[in-house]
Each structure stands twice: as C-alpha cells, then as structure tokens.
Amino acid sequence: MAWLILLLSAICEAVWATALGESHGFSEPLPTVIFFVALAASMIGLGWAVRHIPIGTAYAVWVGVGAALTVSYAMITGAETVSVGKIIFISGIVLAVVGLKLAPEPKAPRRAEQPAEPRD
Template sequence: MPWVVLLLSAVCEAVWATALGLSQGLSLPGPTAVFAVGLAASMLGLGYAATRIPIGTAYPVWVGVGAALTVAYAMATGAESASPAKILFLLGIVGAVVGLKLLPQEPADAVSPRRPGT
C-alpha cells in the first residue's frame, strides 16, 4: 500500500507543478487552488509513504515520477515540444524509478553496520 500512496502522491506532484505553471505567479484563483490542494495531497502522501519506505528511495521515486509526468503532460498538451532525446531521458527516469523499486529494502545498519571509532 505505501507504494500505491507514493505513486498517487507523485501524480499529485505533477498536478501541483502544472497548476503552479498555469497560475501566473499564484495570481489566478483556479490554478492557485489546484496548486494548494495538489501540494497538500502530495506532501501528505509522501510523508505517509516515507514512514514505510526509506526516504532515500521514496523521495527520488516521488520526484522522478512527478517530474516525468509533468513533462509528459506538457508534451501531450503541446505546452512543451517533444523530441526523441527528451523521450529517451524520460524513459531513463522511469527506468531508474523501477530499479529503485526492485532493489531490496534493507535498513542501512543491516547492510553495513558501523561501530563508533571505525
């Protein structure tokens, strides 16, 4: 369940980022309201997910998915140009996110315990 919440909060990140761009410096009420609600939902979801997924994994997944969705939406709506290179780099972000999900989630002390003075 935390991974579902994390991905939904990444979608909310793309929503608030897009709304921020449409708000003209937070001067338009509609996009500003969408920005505020999306931001709150996104942060709450990330906060919840980070209690169950290590933050070193949760945060890059949240940022990567949100950024990729933001750019993909901008390209789909024509607000931003698409190119093979841009699509390739977006696929790289998605690949990195999938890789982070597939790695075992072990606590840091289980991987390499540290002793004081060593």
C-alpha cells in the same frame, strides 16, 4: 500500500507543478487553488509513505515520477516541444524508478543493546 500512496503522491506532485505554471504567479484563482490542494495532498502522501519506504528511495521515486509526468503532460498538451532526447531521458527516469522498486532491500544491521544505566 506504501508504494501506491507514494505513486498517488507523485501524481499530485505533477498536478501541483502544472497548476503552478498555469497560475501565472498565483494570479489565476482556479489553478492557484488546485496548486495548494495538490501540494497538500502530495506532501501528506509523501510523509506517510516515508514511514514505510526509506526516505532516499521514496523521495527519488516521488520526484522522478512527478517530473516525468509533468514533462509528459506538457509535451502532450503542446506546452513543450517533443523530441527524441526528451523521450529517451524521461524513459530513463521511469526505468530508474522501476529499478528502485525492484532493488532488494538489504537487512539493516541490528543495533547493539545499550546496557541499562544503574539506578541509585
């Protein structure tokens, strides 16, 4: 469930990033509202996911997926030019995200029990 929430949060990141550009410095009302709603949803989802996924992995996935979706959307809509290089590097981001998901989690070492302090 945490990975699904993280991916939905990353989609929200792509939405707020795109809406930020469309807001033209917060001068356009609808993209500005979309920006703030998607930003809140994205942060809430990321915050929840990091309770279950290590922060380094979760943040890398969140940023990677969000960036890949943002650039892909911009290329599809014609806001950005399409190039072989961009497609290769976006594919690399997606591959890295999949790798992070598939990488086995090593077992964390157990913390040594701290002796209780004597009470007076």
